[in-house]
Amino acid sequence: MLTLSSDFGTPYPAAMKGVLLSKTDARLVDVSHDFPRQDVRTAAFWLREVLPYFPSSVHLVVVDPGVGTDRAALVVRAGDHAFVGPDNGVLVPAARRLADGGDIAAFAIEDGDAESSTFHGRDVFAPAAAAVHEAGIENIADLDRCTPVDDIEEFRFSDPEYRDDAIAGEVLVVDGFGNAITNVPGRVLKGRFGGTVAVNGESIRVARSYAHVEPGERLVTVGSHENVELAVNRGRGERDFGVAVGDTVRLSFE
Structure with a gap:
């Protein structure tokens, strides 16, 4: 192939x-x-x-x-x-x-x-x-x-920074649906589905999938890539969260 x-x-x-x-x-x-x-x-x-x-x-x-x-x-x-x-x-x-x-x-x-x-x-x-x-x-x-x-050009994605009860991550890419995919590993949301997390100071629901919130509602979830992503049910996460590729995303746990 x-x-x-x-x-x-x-x-x-x-x-x-x-x-x-x-x-x-x-x-x-x-x-x-x-x-x-x-x-x-x-x-x-x-x-x-x-x-x-x-x-x-x-x-x-x-x-x-x-x-x-x-x-x-x-x-x-x-x-x-x-x-x-x-x-x-x-x-x-x-x-x-x-x-x-x-x-x-x-x-x-x-x-x-x-x-x-x-x-x-x-x-x-x-x-x-x-x-x-x-x-x-x-x-x-x-x-x-x-x-x-021996020497080739490397490309490595940045790692998030962990600070007490907060994480400073970065938007790596935005997919065709508008989901803002971060470099924060999805494991940080373990046990938090159904609760909330503060994203850049705003309280946002943590959900297992897009349809677990109302249409037009923002959510934080774990994508198929196993990273945290910012999304909107039937909307565009990068627009409604006001983020773009390379932007810092701060998650703090309430």
């Missing part, structure tokens, strides 16, 4: 698929081509949450604001998965999760003969992903255009 993820929208992913289909008979699966443009952080978060549900695969990821610069092109091996994409950190959180505590191995891809300086998804990453698929993930080191590298 070979997955594709990008911020390209349409029609650019079709060109990558054309290249892949000319070089491999791998089953192609789109993860998303609607990641926010040039937003490495959001793409890294969702890939970390989604890709572990796939069987052994090659994951082609192109969210690449540095295309055409001297940033490296990478293949990263993590367990029985491989990632192909830019060296800007977008691959790392998912790769580390799929490595399950083991090491990841990175290889630089030679890209000197790319036809375009603005579309490495088509000209560099897609051919490399096809080559990895055809060679086998365990044989990446044998590919002619792949050179082992």
Whole structure:
């Protein structure tokens, strides 16, 4: 299986698929081509949450604001998965999760003969992903255009700060429903469902799911990613809580 993820929208992913289909008979699966443009952080978060549900695969990821610069092109091996994409950190959180505590191995891809300086998804990453698929993930080191590298760009999400009976967290991403997903682990709400928590000084109900409060009502819950999120039943949490990606969220327990 070979997955594709990008911020390209349409029609650019079709060109990558054309290249892949000319070089491999791998089953192609789109993860998303609607990641926010040039937003490495959001793409890294969702890939970390989604890709572990796939069987052994090659994951082609192109969210690449540095295309055409001297940033490296990478293949990263993590367990029985491989990632192909830019060296800007977008691959790392998912790769580390799929490595399950083991090491990841990175290889630089030679890209000197790319036809375009603005579309490495088509000209560099897609051919490399096809080559990895055809060679086998365990044989990446044998590919002619792949050179082992020790230093790659890391991307790590911030950790919350714990202060007595309060936690200072951060909004990591906002999903398509408007849920503001924080870096606060959901375990802090254990035993608090049905009660309240103060969010930036306002008392908000803690609920197991959106429908446990009235339509239009705000709530604090634990999402499928196991993080605390700020939401509104049939509404948008980021709007009604007045938060955006990167904002601080202070939780205090009443």
